[in-house]
Amino acid sequence: MVRHLDMTALRSFTAVADSGGVTRAAAQLNLTQSAVSMQLKRLETQLDLELFDRSGRSLALTAQGEQLLAYARRLLALNDEAWSRLTHPAFEGAIDFGVPHDIIYPRVPGVLQRFAAAYPRVKLQLHALYTSGLKELLAKGEMDLILTTEGTLDPGGETLLREPLVWAGAPGGQAWRQRPLRYASCGNCVFKRPAIEALERAGIPWELAVDSISPAAVDASVAADLAVSVQLESGVPARCEIVRHGGALPDLPDHYVNMYVAPGPRAALAERLAEIIRQAFGVAECLAAE
Numbered sequence: 001m002v003r004h005l006d007m008t009a010l011r012s013f014t015a016v017a018d019s020g021g022v023t024r025a026a027a028q029l030n031l032t033q034s035a036v037s038m039q040l041k042r043l044e045t046q047l048d049l050e051l052f053d054r055s056g057r058s059l060a061l062t063a064q065g066e067q068l069l070a071y072a073r074r075l076l077a078l079n080d081e082a083w084s085r086l087t088h089p090a091f092e093g094a095i096d097f098g099v100p101h102d103i104i105y106p107r108v109p110g111v112l113q114r115f116a117a118a119y120p121r122v123k124l125q126l127h128a129l130y131t132s133g134l135k136e137l138l139a140k141g142e143m144d145l146i147l148t149t150e151g152t153l154d155p156g157g158e159t160l161l162r163e164p165l166v167w168a169g170a171p172g173g174q175a176w177r178q179r180p181l182r183y184a185s186c187g188n189c190v191f192k193r194p195a196i197e198a199l200e201r202a203g204i205p206w207e208l209a210v211d212s213i214s215p216a217a218v219d220a221s222v223a224a225d226l227a228v229s230v231q232l233e234s235g236v237p238a239r240c241e242i243v244r245h246g247g248a249l250p251d252l253p254d255h256y257v258n259m260y261v262a263p264g265p266r267a268a269l270a271e272r273l274a275e276i277i278r279q280a281f282g283v284a285e286c287l288a289a290e
Helices: 007-019 022-029 033-047 063-087 108-118 131-139 192-202 215-223 267-280 283-289
Strands: 093-099 122-128 145-150 157-169 181-186 206-212 229-232 254-261
Touching: 007 022, 007 033, 007 063, 022 033, 063 108, 093 131, 093 267, 108 122, 108 267, 131 145, 145 267, 157 267, 181 192, 181 215, 181 229, 192 229, 206 215, 215 229, 254 267
Parallel strands: 093 122, 093 145, 181 206
Antiparallel strands: 145 254, 157 229, 157 254
């Protein structure tokens, strides 16, 4: 006898597994907690398996739950791809998406992959520029959606993440101990001003050792222990690390990752991309937790 898994129940199951709880999953899915709980119970009854270990304070997947989760992700991805291909022919064309170099990783590749799977008729063009340049292009109507790194939020924007700036150096490096401090930065980097102001307030002598148009040149200089740079805490390059200076360097202010969606004929499509970006930054889950 052929049996069929309930796609709605699988979606709830996956959301609970990803978010770590029914409350957050319900908010993410725009359902009530009882509806999500009922779907989980129906799925367990249908399979005659316990998918969650409920003995602790939080839900944890059982071995059978872990196995089902892998299948559920594949089934949902195929379902969503088929649905998008067959029912959203209006979503086609091109969209321009701008991101500063230093926050492309770790989230943006996954965003691109998910958007391409959901809207295969749309050409998504990624532009990597500085925040100031991206905002100028958005104002000119040459960008449909941009992410920025800023100390404030402009009208019409949405904050996705607030993080401290940190000093970045070579793993085990000593450049941060040198005086004057050798500082590396790109010419248009929005982190340069707060970094220099912090050094000036702390009375720490410094010199601009690297002032390049290339983020790769800055990262290479820092990785070689020739200088230090300033990055968002989550944006420290792979070959560098946060400098644990013990107070030898000044603390730096928080910065924001903001999102701006342009009005116009492609705004509806840009909003679909925005939804995927919000999920990648965990915005829905954080709001539900609050």
